[in-house]
Every structure is written in structure tokens, then in C-alpha cells.
Amino acid sequence: MIWKSNFSMAVCQGDCNGVLSHKNMSSNDIAAMPPEPKQNQITSVIAIDLATGFFERSGSFSLIAELAKYVTRESTLALLWIDLDRFKQINDSLGHYGGDTVIAQIALRLHSKTGEFAEWCRMAGDEYLCILPVSDPGQAHQLAFELLRVIEAPLPVGDMLLRPSASIGVAVLEVGEDPFVCLERADRAMSTAKRAGGARVVISGDEPVPGRLGIVLAREELDMENKLHVALENGGLSLHYQPIVSFDGRIEAVEALMRCEVGGSNIPPGKFIPIAEKTGLISRLGDWSLLAGASFANRLDKAGYRTKVAVNVSRAQLASRDFAKALHAALACANVNPELIELELTESLFMDISTVVQSNLRAALDAGLGLAIDDFGTGYSCLANLKDIPATKIKLDRAFVIVLPHDRRAFAVVKALTQLGSELGMTVVAEGVEEQEQLDSLREAGVHAIQGYFHARPMPEEALLQWLQLRSAK
Amino acid sequence: MMPDDPSTFEIELEGTLRDIGIPPRPEILDRIAAEMNKDEPDFNELAHIISADVALSASLIKITNSSFFGFRSRVHSVNEALMVLGLDVASRAVAGIVLRRIFPESPRLERFWDASARIARLSGWLAQRVTPNTLRPDEAYTFGLFRDCGIPVMFARYPGYLGILAEANHEADKSFTTVEDDHLPTNHAIVGCLMAQNWWLTEETCLSIRYHHEVSIIETPTIPPTMNSRCLVAVAQLAEYLLQQQTGLSHTREWDKLGSASLRLLNLAEEDMAQLVAEAKAVIEAAE
Numbered sequence: 156m157i158w159k160s161n162f163s164m165a166v167c168q169g170d171c172n173g174v175l176s177h178k179n180m181s182s183n184d185i186a187a188m189p190p191e192p193k194q195n196q197i198t199s200v201i202a203i204d205l206a207t208g209f210f211e212r213s214g215s216f217s218l219i220a221e222l223a224k225y226v227t228r229e230s231t232l233a234l235l236w237i238d239l240d241r242f243k244q245i246n247d248s249l250g251h252y253g254g255d256t257v258i259a260q261i262a263l264r265l266h267s268k269t270g271e272f273a274e275w276c277r278m279a280g281d282e283y284l285c286i287l288p289v290s291d292p293g294q295a296h297q298l299a300f301e302l303l304r305v306i307e308a309p310l311p312v313g314d315m316l317l318r319p320s321a322s323i324g325v326a327v328l329e330v331g332e333d334p335f336v337c338l339e340r341a342d343r344a345m346s347t348a349k350r351a352g353g354a355r356v357v358i359s360g361d362e363p364v365p366g367r368l369g370i371v372l373a374r375e376e377l378d379m380e381n382k383l384h385v386a387l388e389n390g391g392l393s394l395h396y397q398p399i400v401s402f403d404g405r406i407e408a409v410e411a412l413m414r415c416e417v418g419g420s421n422i423p424p425g426k427f428i429p430i431a432e433k434t435g436l437i438s439r440l441g442d443w444s445l446l447a448g449a450s451f452a453n454r455l456d457k458a459g460y461r462t463k464v465a466v467n468v469s470r471a472q473l474a475s476r477d478f479a480k481a482l483h484a485a486l487a488c489a490n491v492n493p494e495l496i497e498l499e500l501t502e503s504l505f506m507d508i509s510t511v512v513q514s515n516l517r518a519a520l521d522a523g524l525g526l527a528i529d530d531f532g533t534g535y536s537c538l539a540n541l542k543d544i545p546a547t548k549i550k551l552d553r554a555f556v557i558v559l560p561h562d563r564r565a566f567a568v569v570k571a572l573t574q575l576g577s578e579l580g581m582t583v584v585a586e587g588v589e590e591q592e593q594l595d596s597l598r599e600a601g602v603h604a605i606q607g608y609f610h611a612r613p614m615p616e617e618a619l620l621q622w623l624q625l626r627s628a629k
Numbered sequence: 630m631m632p633d634d635p636s637t638f639e640i641e642l643e644g645t646l647r648d649i650g651i652p653p654r655p656e657i658l659d660r661i662a663a664e665m666n667k668d669e670p671d672f673n674e675l676a677h678i679i680s681a682d683v684a685l686s687a688s689l690i691k692i693t694n695s696s697f698f699g700f701r702s703r704v705h706s707v708n709e710a711l712m713v714l715g716l717d718v719a720s721r722a723v724a725g726i727v728l729r730r731i732f733p734e735s736p737r738l739e740r741f742w743d744a745s746a747r748i749a750r751l752s753g754w755l756a757q758r759v760t761p762n763t764l765r766p767d768e769a770y771t772f773g774l775f776r777d778c779g780i781p782v783m784f785a786r787y788p789g790y791l792g793i794l795a796e797a798n799h800e801a802d803k804s805f806t807t808v809e810d811d812h813l814p815t816n817h818a819i820v821g822c823l824m825a826q827n828w829w830l831t832e833e834t835c836l837s838i839r840y841h842h843e844v845s846i847i848e849t850p851t852i853p854p855t856m857n858s859r860c861l862v863a864v865a866q867l868a869e870y871l872l873q874q875q876t877g878l879s880h881t882r883e884w885d886k887l888g889s890a891s892l893r894l895l896n897l898a899e900e901d902m903a904q905l906v907a908e909a910k911a912v913i914e915a916a917e
Binding site for chain 2: 241247248249304308317318384387388389390391416417418419420439442443446447450477479480481483484485487488489490518522
């Protein structure tokens, strides 16, 4: 095998056969070794990486600088920065020798793909750089996707078969651009690909890039979208439950609140919910929480607590033609009495006159579920419409509660709303209760139940069950 | 759809299932997910969790060594299996193994799961045979296992589902799920999708389950579902057809409705079928 270099500046330093002579190397491994560099036509001396046969990082800069001199409008350079995904795991599992074999075999694949049309450098342990002369940026993009495919083919290492993948950043050198700025762009594009979950190509200048659902997002949003996908596929979602306690001491319900944890860190709902809404992932998260909440209601029921579980439902879910089917699917999977489930919706959804939303609300009621109006009193409250809303519960927004007991006007509003709700046969709940004084004031106003830190913070399933047990014991 | 004759599903099966709660998600999946969710998942800890269940460990090693999973290597321990499969694939393999455990044992249900397992194996094989470089065999295998997991749940929850299933199997025009929707508030595809989602399966697998009776999904390139999802549906449909050809049992009209679209998507012609049927026979026999 002959290493053919367009620019033929390479000289092999040290023992080029050093890796080949490794005593544990099998014949397969030897066949898989990259070609040896050619040792002639030297215009300068660039060190060769022994494992790959590619130029070493130290030499890559002078190589790029040299090649950039010949760039014209018709013919320029594309830099493709390739970083293997999860390489640390491969190294940890196969040892450094195994890791080197992977690096070498991938190098061979990469080189076979480009042949003599590109120069290759090894930039770091698991990072390669392809320097490709192009007349059209599209050629570089095309090659990047082909290289990704080549990398992703199953890779035998010893008697194992791995499935490598890579993050590839592509930057095309513009006329007059400092080649090192271009190199940095390729590196940044690669990092964007990596942050988006790897196994993809990102073209520098194209960021923000489309997410997995094809919606264009800013970088941070893309990062968040990817985290949500990871959470959905790796078990990073959970529900925490906050009790709603009646003034007679009964547990009126528990509200399910979604938590998202990826890579050991919690993502606040304020960050992931907007992205979920923007990408449409909210429907999947919503369906998931319906089933998770319904399953917990079943578990509570079996443990002897006939407590309702209130699940938040988004506009996207309720506007979907499949909502009723998904709801029934959740009830079927969880095998739960529908009366133990309550859907929490914002006021505006009740006011939505679209036939889909209306028929979904009707389906939920017909199935026996309760409907609660969340954040009541701050949004599109229209008392005239209240008579038509089929809700079974209203939850007064925390804005009314935090000013109690001193704000007598707020107190008057709370009292009036409570009376109105009661007359309409609804349970009235106040949210965000933290102080005894607030509680006393709400009791005086006739509110039926309260939710807030005063009684308990949201907690995971097990903690809530313990909390309920302790409460029963008292 | 139903790989077995629905009439063999006896009425008492409905009763058996109805009285027994189906756990929403096996605990082992939560424990694996908790480890995977860490910044640096600990392979040894995961191997330890899985090894505690001897039957599960044995099945995981067997699956890793099976040809339909697409790995040529032989592994001998859970640790090796995890390394070869990777955590994501391993977690889904475990899900596939524990799937039938969560339902009560019943000879009739066993036959249903056996048929699902065969479709899964054939799907894994087809992924290598007809869609190389497109579908991952392990993904096709997992999809084959979970594709109809909504059926036992429907049996458990809806009295009279047996009759609806028979009607759907014999329906020549309307889609299978439309027949279910005509009688019930939900259908097995939506139930299966939700269950798969709750078991942390991939998005593509979940969506493929959701749409696996809809010919428009195979025919129309829309996103989502992705091309992979569409291929998954087509491959499993072909696997079911090949199995029916082999067993001589064909109680569904699904191939009439979805077959030609599936073949087009997979770049196969009717003339290829005889060869595939013969090869599929060998695949099934080799695995049993």
C-alpha cells in the first residue's frame, strides 16, 4: 500500500513499522493498518502519526497554511473536523491498545474514502482533520455525510464488534480568510454536532441547525432539545407530586409536576417546557406524564389512598385529534379508575371553541376524569364563560395568595371567586400557600383546599408515599 | 396482525388478564435508566444489577450472541455483552426480554409471544438482508418484539376485544386500527406506543409502533416519522408475511393492505419473495 499525498510533504519520522510489530497484533489488524506514508518529494518535514499514518497535529497547521496559499475563488479548501463519539468508553472498555486499533481502523476507512484527493491529520486522540480541495462547498458537505456513514459501519476489534459514530464539523475556507480562523470554525461546528448528541454533521455558518424534528433552533435550544430526547429515551423523566390538602385534613389530590434529569443534572421546567412546546415534544412529554400519573394513581389506590392525581395537559395535547385515544391508552395501560385522574388545564383552553379541543374535553369528562382550571384568575378570566366551562375544580393563582392576609381587596376577590366556584359545584383550591397567616385567611375566605410549601414541597413517588404514611399515623 | 389464530385465544384469557395489573414499567429498567443517566455510567454497576437476575443475564448473553442482533462476536458475560451492545442497545434488549414476564403466564399468550419473537428475529435478519446500512438489526428486532405489545393490554381492559380483533383481522379495506377505533376509545397501536415510550424505547421505535398499520406512513415521506421508522414498519410487516408463508397460517389481511407499499419501500420485487421465503425458513429453523 502506498500513501499518496497530493502535496507529498510527508516524511516518516521514527519507526513507521512500530505499531505493526506489536506482538499481539493479529493478521486482521495488520491488514487494517493504514497505509504507510510516502517518503519522497519533501518540501518541508511534517511528522507522521504512527497509529494512523496521518500527519500529526503539530504539522497540520503548516500544511493548512501552505495549502491555503493556492486558494482561489474557483478552488478552495474545506476542513472537516471529525471527533469520534464515546471514544472514552471504548478506551475504558478495550484498553488503550484496543482504542488505538479503533483509531487506526477508522483512519483506514477515512483514507480509503477520500483516496488521494484529501490530506489527513490526526488532531488529538480521537480527532481527525480532513483537508479537502473543493471547487464547490457542496462537495465537502457530501463527503462529510459519506464519511459519517463509513465511520458508522460496524467495526470489528478483536472478537468484538463495535458501532462507532462521530461528530463532524465542516468549514470551507473563504477567500481572504485566515486559514486558522477557518480551522476554528470547523472545530466549533464539530462541537455543535457533539452537543447535539453526536452522529451528525454540522456545517459552519449553518448554525443554528435543525433539531431532530426538523425545527430550526438556536444552539442552546438545540442542546435542550437533544437533552429532552435523551431524557425520553434514557429514562430521565420523572414526576414529583405535591399534595393538595383540604381544610378538613383530607388529601384532596396530588399534582404531578414533571422533572427532567440528564447526565446527572436537573433541568428546571422553566427551561425545558418552552423548548418542548416549540419543538412539539410537549405532546410526547404530556402523553408520558399521563401514563406515569395514571400509574401512580393506581399505585396509591392499591396502597389504600384513594387520592386523585392531577396531571397537567398542554394546549398541543388537547388540540391533537388523538388526545382522547392517548388518554384512554394511558388509562388502559395503568388499569386505573378514571375518577382518580384529574386534568389540569389553563383557562384559555376551556375557552377554546375549536371542535377538537371541545370534543377532547368532552371525552375526558365522559371517561370520568375531573377537569381543573389552573392559574385561575390571572389569564383570560371571563366570568360569563365560567357557566359553560365543564370544570370540576378551580385553582386560584398564587398571585392572590402571596399578598394575603394584608391585601383586603385580594381577600375580597378570593372570597367572591370561592363563593362563585362553590355555587357552580366546583372545588376551590389556592396555590402557593407558604404561611400559616395565608392559610388562616384562605380558610376565612371559604377556600376548600390548599397547595403549597406550607404542607409539602413536590416530592418523588416514594417520598410522597412515606409522607402519606406519616400523616395517617398521626 | 395477530400472528396466531384469534379464535384460539380463549375467553378465559381475557379474564386472567383483566384481573391482573400490568406493571407500568419493570423496576430493572428504572435501575438501568438511573445508571445510564449518570454523567459517567458505571458498566460494572450495571452488570451487577443485571447479573442479579440469572435468567435475564442468560437471555442477554444469548441475544448478544445471536446472529439477528448483528454482532459476529461471542460474549460470555454480562459485562462483555454490555460493552459490545453499548448501554442503549443493552437497555432495549433487557426491555425485550422482560416484556413477556410482566404479563401473566398462559399457554395462549405464550403462543402470541412466540410468534412475536419469531417476527422479531426475522425482522433482525431482514434488517441485515434487505436494508443493510439503513436499519440496525437490533432496532428491527426490538420493534418486532414490541410492535403488538398493545394487544394483551387491550385484551385485559376491553371485554369483547377478541371479536374486534377477529373483525380487524378479516377487514379487507379499512386499516386494522380503524376497526378497533370503530368499537373502542383507543387501539393497540396507541397503547403499544405509549407503553414503549414508558419503557424508554427509542423515539423511532415508539412512532413505528404507533403507525404500524397505516399504509400512508410507509408510502408518504413525512417527518416525523423518519425513514428509519417507515423501514421498521415495512420490515416487520414483511417478517410477519414470511412467517405466515412458512407456517401456512395466515389469518390477517395486513399483507394485502401493506405488502406492496412495504416491498416498494424496501426495493424488493414480487420475484424476490420465493427466495426470501426459503431463506427465512432457514433463519427460523436455525434459531429454534
